[in-house]
Amino acid sequence: MNKKTAHELNNLLVNKKISSVELTKAVLDRIDKTEGKVQAYVTVTREDALKQAKAADSRISELPDTRIPLLTGIPIAIKDNMCTKGVLTTCSSKILANYIPPYNATVVEKIKAAGAVIVGKANMDEFAMGSSTENSGLHPTYNPWDLERVPGGSSGGSAAAVAANECILATGSDTGGSIRQPASFCGVVGFKPTYGRVSRYGLIAFASSLDQIGPLTKDVTDTAILMNVLVGYDPKDSTSVNQPVPDYQKALIDNVKNLKIGYIKELLGQGIDQEVKASIEQAMKKLEELGAKLIEVSMPSFEHAVATYYLIAPAEASSNLARYDGVKFGHRSKEAKDLLTMYYNTRREGFGAEVKRRIMLGTYALSAGYYDAYYLKALKVRTLIKQDFDRAFMKYDVLLSPTAPSIAFKFGEKTADPLAMYISDIATIPINLAGLPAISLPCGFSKKAPIGLQIIGRAFDEETVLRAAFTYEQNTDWHKQIPEL
Numbered sequence: 001m002n003k004k005t006a007h008e009l010n011n012l013l014v015n016k017k018i019s020s021v022e023l024t025k026a027v028l029d030r031i032d033k034t035e036g037k038v039q040a041y042v043t044v045t046r047e048d049a050l051k052q053a054k055a056a057d058s059r060i061s062e063l064p065d066t067r068i069p070l071l072t073g074i075p076i077a078i079k080d081n082m083c084t085k086g087v088l089t090t091c092s093s094k095i096l097a098n099y100i101p102p103y104n105a106t107v108v109e110k111i112k113a114a115g116a117v118i119v120g121k122a123n124m125d126e127f128a129m130g131s132s133t134e135n136s137g138l139h140p141t142y143n144p145w146d147l148e149r150v151p152g153g154s155s156g157g158s159a160a161a162v163a164a165n166e167c168i169l170a171t172g173s174d175t176g177g178s179i180r181q182p183a184s185f186c187g188v189v190g191f192k193p194t195y196g197r198v199s200r201y202g203l204i205a206f207a208s209s210l211d212q213i214g215p216l217t218k219d220v221t222d223t224a225i226l227m228n229v230l231v232g233y234d235p236k237d238s239t240s241v242n243q244p245v246p247d248y249q250k251a252l253i254d255n256v257k258n259l260k261i262g263y264i265k266e267l268l269g270q271g272i273d274q275e276v277k278a279s280i281e282q283a284m285k286k287l288e289e290l291g292a293k294l295i296e297v298s299m300p301s302f303e304h305a306v307a308t309y310y311l312i313a314p315a316e317a318s319s320n321l322a323r324y325d326g327v328k329f330g331h332r333s334k335e336a337k338d339l340l341t342m343y344y345n346t347r348r349e350g351f352g353a354e355v356k357r358r359i360m361l362g363t364y365a366l367s368a369g370y371y372d373a374y375y376l377k378a379l380k381v382r383t384l385i386k387q388d389f390d391r392a393f394m395k396y397d398v399l400l401s402p403t404a405p406s407i408a409f410k411f412g413e414k415t416a417d418p419l420a421m422y423i424s425d426i427a428t429i430p431i432n433l434a435g436l437p438a439i440s441l442p443c444g445f446s447k448k449a450p451i452g453l454q455i456i457g458r459a460f461d462e463e464t465v466l467r468a469a470f471t472y473e474q475n476t477d478w479h480k481q482i483p484e485l
């Protein structure tokens with residue numbers, strides 16, 4: 001049961017072939033069996049999940065079939081940077097290791113209202129800073145396709161849990177690629193919606209002008225279903241956009257005839273692994289056979305995207321993370337004779353090395369003498385990147401690239417060199433800087449590890465992205481592969 005997608009399970013639930021309690025037990029059993037190897041979760045909410053499953057079953061028996069929301073009774077994992085009332089929310093950081101939020105993030109409220117069953121909180125890089133979960137302050141997560149490889153990050157726990165069938169679907173957050181890159185590494189579908197589409201209320205902030213919540217699922221249909229639940233205006237998030245939201249399931253049309261797809265030259269050249277490039281070219285051929293028009297497009301500003309991101313994101317992070325001072329919530333150092341020492345020691349003990357690095361980078365970039373040279377300059381380059389996209393979207397309906405330059409790397413391969421780790425986000429970062437929607441979906445394997453195809457859309461045009469992705473998926477079977485574990 002736990003190997004199926006949400007839309008397949010919905011059918012079985014509504015027709016009373018299975019119950020949500022049975023399904024939730026199957027998922028919890030799977031967690032018992034494989035979690036020793038994968039370690040996707042920070043917290044498993046076993047008892048609460050079974051209660052929610054029971055409630056879902058009564059809802060299914062009471063409501064007429066057509067009024068049962070599609071996610072009713074479906075087990076879902078929530079990334080551990082989204083607040084869950086009464087349930088530990090650590091952001092995989094020692095500084096929040098004992099934090100139990102008094103409220104739910106808006107997305108969690110929406111997921112609960114849709115009747116889904118929350119089975120646990122997924123591991124991540126501390127404060128979502130990283131690309132491998134090696135920066136988790138609690139423990140790493142392992143890639144279900146190859147336990148020697150990382151699952152990607154920062155939503156590595158969410159992606160691994162979906163790939164290992166330890167949940168049916170999951171939420172992630174994406175600041176510079178944190179939904180798409182782990183989706184690519186774990187062979188699942190990951191979607192970052194347009195900035196402003198999904199409320200960030202209750203999402204523990206990393207870089208507020210870039211953060212966006214989205215789905216990680218086994219196929220594109222489930223992505224559309226979860227999108228329908230997550231999106232919408234929220235007065236509690238001032239950057240949430242008050243625009244009508246379409247029904248994303250209606251965008252699932254198996255047709256790309258005459259769709260103009262620009263493939264990004266800079267992301268198919270130097271620095272991209274040969275096997276990845278070969279798989280992407282195969283995918284391009286497939287889309288061409290299906291009637292799309294593929295044309296090369298150049299994005300000259302991309303050269304500066306990683307540098308720009310690593311000024312803007314740490315600058316915002318240094319400000320956002322100032323609140324962890326041992327006074328309001330979270331860890332407080334016991335070693336303190338006065339207030340200042342308490343601040344110092346709390347932050348020294350509570351934050352991991354990467355988070356400290358980002359706070360220092362950000363503080364430096366924002367300091368009076370360097371603000372113009374670094375932070376302000378980065379904002380200007382951000383505009384150039386957006387202009388490259390604007391130009392491209394005058395000609396093309398969607399853009400295409402690999403999601404990551406390589407397959408999942410091995411543990412420890414990049415930890416000694418932060419730059420090597422940062423560079424691995426080259427294909428995803430520009431999209432966040434421009435606030436655009438983009439999906440990653442499976443398109444091949446190398447050394448038995450998955451490869452991801454990225455499709456990028458115009459702002460608020462999630463539908464065309466979903467249509468292109470759905471068409472590719474319906475005409476291939478990469479998404480049906482399951483790791484042996």
Ligand code: GLN
Binds near residue numbers: 154178179
């Ligand atoms: N890997 C990138 C970083 O370390 C992106 C992380 C994210 O999207 N949250 O910042």
